[in-house]
Amino acid sequence: GYTYSSLIHGLCKDERFDEAVVVFDRMLARGSRPDAAVFNTMANGLIMGGRFKDAVAVVKRMVELGYKPDVVTYSVIIAGSCKKGRVKEAYRLFQTMLGSDCPPNLITFNSMMWGLARLGRVAECEAMLALMRKNRLRPDQYTYNNMMLALVKTRQPDKAKMVFQAALGEHLWPDVQMYTTLIKGYSRAGRLDEALFVFEDMKRRCTPNVRAYNLLLQGLCANPSTFNEALRLFDDMIRLGCWPN
RNA sequence: GUAUUGGA
Numbered sequence: 001g002y003t004y005s006s007l008i009h010g011l012c013k014d015e016r017f018d019e020a021v022v023v024f025d026r027m028l029a030r031g032s033r034p035d036a037a038v039f040n041t042m043a044n045g046l047i048m049g050g051r052f053k054d055a056v057a058v059v060k061r062m063v064e065l066g067y068k069p070d071v072v073t074y075s076v077i078i079a080g081s082c083k084k085g086r087v088k089e090a091y092r093l094f095q096t097m098l099g100s101d102c103p104p105n106l107i108t109f110n111s112m113m114w115g116l117a118r119l120g121r122v123a124e125c126e127a128m129l130a131l132m133r134k135n136r137l138r139p140d141q142y143t144y145n146n147m148m149l150a151l152v153k154t155r156q157p158d159k160a161k162m163v164f165q166a167a168l169g170e171h172l173w174p175d176v177q178m179y180t181t182l183i184k185g186y187s188r189a190g191r192l193d194e195a196l197f198v199f200e201d202m203k204r205r206c207t208p209n210v211r212a213y214n215l216l217l218q219g220l221c222a223n224p225s226t227f228n229e230a231l232r233l234f235d236d237m238i239r240l241g242c243w244p245n
Numbered sequence: 246g247u248a249u250u251g252g253a
Contacts (some may be wrong), residue, residue, distance in 0.1 A: 005246040041247040075248045082249095110249045117250085145250045180251045188253080211251065 001034050005041040012045030020045050021054075028061075036062070040072045047080035055080055068102075075108045082115025090115050103135065110142040117146040120153035141167065141175045148181045157185035157194070174205055180212050187219035192226060195219060210245050213237045 004027055011020035024042045027034060039062040046055040059073060074097055081090035094112045097104045104112070109132050116124045125147050132139055144167040151160040164182055168174065179202040186195035199216055202208050213233065220230035237244065 002246045009247065037247045044248060072248050079249055107249050114250060142250045177251050
């Protein structure tokens with residue numbers, strides 16, 4: 001089991017999906033009794049390759065062979081559906097988990113919330129957050145970033161910042177994604193001053209990546225009056241060893 | 246050994 005999941009995972013990471021499937025099929029043909037993790041790995045690998053339908057088929061096979069999908073299986077399918085834009089389906093599956101013997105965990109919630117956030121469904125994300133707390137799950141950086149994404153998508157960067165601060169209040173160390181989401185929120189609202197302010201804070205707490213620089217550069221270059229600032233930021237970027245792409 | 250966050 002460990003061997004098979006490592007092998008399948010490795011092949012999928014190298015985008016050698018067909019070979020992974022061959023390994024998986026041979027394993028089953030040989031009549032091995034892999035555990036659920038191997039099915040989960042295969043299903044997720046196929047989703048990585050954009051082959052959602054095939055991933056669902058793997059889960060079907062899993063069930064036919066008498067295995068019970070676990071919380072990872074559900075999370076993989078929920079995240080995969082959301083990535084495909086099939087958020088409604090993901091939500092239906094998510095709801096079947098509530099009150100079942102396989103309740104959603106932090107990752108399941110985060111996956112579902114991401115799908116909702118991408119659609120800018122702020123109220124639904126808030127409901128998710130409340131439900132998480134009710135289920136005694138502690139929101140993490142992913143959770144807060146998802147909430148911020150929904151707010152940024154609906155052009156409410158100040159509310160996103162409040163969420164950011166709430167995360168800090170829960171003693172969560174802000175990560176690169178949270179900063180980048182907030183910077184994006186401000187720069188898309190044309191509030192470069194705020195974006196730069198967040199960026200300065202980011203430099204203190206984590207290492208900005210090319211993506212964060214690109215976001216700011218894009219915003220600064222859009223306005224002729226801040227073009228020099230863009231050049232200065234570019235120098236900064238090089239000096240700090242962040243390579244432009 | 247397997248699942249979640251940065252797309253105008």
